Amino acid sequence: MENFTNETIDTTQLPKFEEVLFSKLDSKYFKVVIINLVLIIGLLILAPILFSVLKPEVFSGRIWFILGVVEPILFALIIGFSILGFRKKEFAFREHDVLFRHGVIALNTTIIPYNRIQHVALHEGMVSRYFGLAKIQIFTAGGSSSDMEIPGIEKEQAENIKQLVMGKIQKQL
Structure with a gap:
C-alpha cells in the first residue's frame, strides 16, 4: 500500500497564464461584428415603426419621445461594447490546454x-x-452547448486548429 502524501504547493511557482502569448482575432472579424450590429439595430429600429403602423393607438407622442431618447443611448452602448469586446478577445493553444x-x-x-x-x-x-472566417467550438463533458467559442479565425487556420485539438483528444484516449 502506498503512503498517502498531501504536500503544500508553492503557488508562487505555478506557471502564469497571463504570460502566455495570446493571438488576436482576425481583423476581418471586425467587419462581421459591424455587419451583425447593423442588422440587429436595423431590426430594432424597424420593429417600433412596423408596430406603430399596425397598432397606431398604442403609440403616443410620449412613447416616440422615449424611443427617440432611449434607443440611441442603447444603440451607442451596444456599439461601444461590441467594439471593445472585439478588441479584448484573444486565444492561445498550448501543449496541454487551450485558453480564451x-x-x-x-x-x-x-x-x-x-x-x-x-x-x-x-x-x-x-x-x-x-x-473566409470560422468559429471554433469546444465541448467538454456534461453540456449540450459549447464550453468555449473562439470566433473570427481564418477558415484555414480554424481547420488546422480543429485538427490539432482532435489529435490531442485522440492521444488522451
Whole structure:
C-alpha cells in the first residue's frame, strides 16, 4: 500500500497564464461584428415603426419621445461594447490546454485542458463565411452547448486548429 502524501504547493511557482502569448482575432472579424450590429439595430429600429403602423393607438407622442431618447443611448452602448469586446478577445493553444480571454468590464480567461475536451466543431456563419472566417467550438463533458467559442479565425487556420485539438483528444484516449 502506498503512503498517502498531501504536500503544500508553492503557488508562487505555478506557471502564469497571463504570460502566455495570446493571438488576436482576425481583423476581418471586425467587419462581421459591424455587419451583425447593423442588422440587429436595423431590426430594432424597424420593429417600433412596423408596430406603430399596425397598432397606431398604442403609440403616443410620449412613447416616440422615449424611443427617440432611449434607443440611441442603447444603440451607442451596444456599439461601444461590441467594439471593445472585439478588441479584448484573444486565444492561445498550448501543449496541454487551450485558453480564451474576453470581456469588457471584467476580463475573463477560460482554460480548458485537452483531456477534458469531448468534441470540437468548426462553424461558419453566413456573414463570417463571406469573409473566409470560422468559429471554433469546444465541448467538454456534461453540456449540450459549447464550453468555449473562439470566433473570427481564418477558415484555414480554424481547420488546422480543429485538427490539432482532435489529435490531442485522440492521444488522451
